[in-house]
Amino acid sequence: MELRQLRYFVAIVDHGSLSRAARVLHIVQPALTQQLQQLEEELGATLLHRSAQGMQATDAGKIFYEHALAILKQVSDARSAVAQSTDKPSGTVALGIPQSASGALAFPLLKAVRAAYPDIVFQLTEELTGNLTEQLRSGRLNLAILFDDGQLGGFASKPLVExxxxxxxxxxxxxxxxxxxxxxxxxxxxxxxxxxxxxxxxxxxxxxxxxxxxxxxxxxxxxxxxxxxxxxxxxxxxxxxxxxxxxxxxxxxxxxxxxxxxxxxxRTVTLCASKNIPLTNAAMAVEKLVLELTRDLSTSGKWLGTSILVAQ
The missing domain is CATH 3.40.190.290 (D-Maltodextrin-Binding Protein; domain 2)
Structure with missing residues (x-):
């Protein structure tokens, strides 16, 4: 299995068409089809099927798609970690935030990251808490805002506010x-x-x-x-x-x-990262910014009903 096969597969799923994926990837469609067939043969499963809506992932394909995204993101993070400097962090940082916390934190955080780190491509995802936990565990997210329910032992956690x-x-x-x-x-x-x-x-x-x-x-x-x-x-x-x-x-x-x-x-609002996947310099910069921003929002009264936790 090669990384390019993962990229090809993800592109087909994202674009819903072999021809569109081939154009985006700048390869001819027969070569793309051949790589997909080799990937399916190696896995022993059909990953895609043709429907009226285009090429769609099978049940096995949906599972493999999530793993492919996580693998490709970790490879990208590894490259960024080697290339970037601590003085001017760059690369992609994906942070997940629950719907019930995004109203207070999402827009201020987006503005703060853009202002402080213009070279960071910041991906802010709003999801249900259960989805964020799974994406953080698989490596699709670098960081996630979660609520401490006593089940966060598998993550590196930093309490933000009560x-x-x-x-x-x-x-x-x-x-x-x-x-x-x-x-x-x-x-x-x-x-x-x-x-x-x-x-x-x-x-x-x-x-x-x-x-x-x-x-x-x-x-x-x-x-x-x-x-x-x-x-x-x-x-x-x-x-x-x-x-x-x-x-x-x-x-x-x-x-x-x-x-x-x-x-x-x-509820205890907590910033979490994987214990198994190292943070890039860019992700560490965003982590520090989240800690500073939540402190400012809470102490200024802009995030109503919160109090800073001593653990910060």
């Missing part, structure tokens, strides 16, 4: 809290619109509710943060979440966040 979860509604909602704070029992009386279990925040909420001897009666599960916001604005219910995903709506006065007074409901 982020409080609050009871959030539309400002004039029928479910809005009547005072400056609300108890957990009162919050659970409302119809709750919560992220699905794949989100890092949901297991934490369920854990605290169980510890208090209670359970969630009325819940609407929504995977997408954007759809969850729309449901809140339509007054279909309330939510229990960190403020960061709703920050813009709260600042515009469209939503209201109310502290939960009788329980400690928060």
């Amino acid at each position: 982020e409080e979860m609050m009871y959030i509604t539309r400002t004039d909602s029928q479910f809005a809290c009547k005072r400056k704070s609300i108890t957990l029992a009162q919050a659970l009386q409302a119809t709750l619109i919560l992220p699905s279990i794949q989100h890092g925040v949901r297991p934490r909420i369920e854990q605290v509710v169980r510890e208090q001897g209670k359970h969630i009666e009325n819940v609407i599960d929504i995977t997408s943060i954007a759809i969850l916001k729309s449901a809140l604005l339509a007054d279909m219910g309330a939510t229990i979440l960190p403020v960061s995903p709703m920050l813009a709506e709260i600042e515009r006065g469209e939503m209201r966040a109310c502290p939960i007074s009788d329980v400690q409901l928060s």
Whole structure:
């Protein structure tokens, strides 16, 4: 198996066509077809099939595609690590961020990296927490923002902030809290619109509710943060979440966040990297910038509901 075969295979999947992939790769289509056949023979599996939508990966091809991306990224990182200097880091850095944290951190981080390190190609990916964990483990991501649920032992982790979860509604909602704070029992009386279990925040909420001897009666599960916001604005219910995903709506006065007074409901936001794959100089530069930026956002009050952790 050769690296060029991996590149060829990935190009076919990405472009959905042998002819388009051949043009992008600057090779003739028969040579591309031959390399694909050799790869499939070596693996003993059919990786692609032709459909009305073009060339598509088989189930085996989908699995191999993920591994091929990870291998090609690690090769690229290795080349960058040898070539780059510590004074002027360059190369590609892929960082993953959960949907529920991107509102506070994604855009400031994008601006900060572009300003501080113009030679770094910064790839910022927003995903469900479970997807980020898998991509970081496979090497497709250099870094990821994750929530410490006690299952991060396989990663090199640096705590960033502790982020409080609050009871959030539309400002004039029928479910809005009547005072400056609300108890957990009162919050659970409302119809709750919560992220699905794949989100890092949901297991934490369920854990605290169980510890208090209670359970969630009325819940609407929504995977997408954007759809969850729309449901809140339509007054279909309330939510229990960190403020960061709703920050813009709260600042515009469209939503209201109310502290939960009788329980400690928060999550630990953590920066993670693989223990097995070394960080390039560029990735280490971005890692340092993430630590500095989260400290600034928290202490300035721009990242509401957070407190810096001493471990930084």
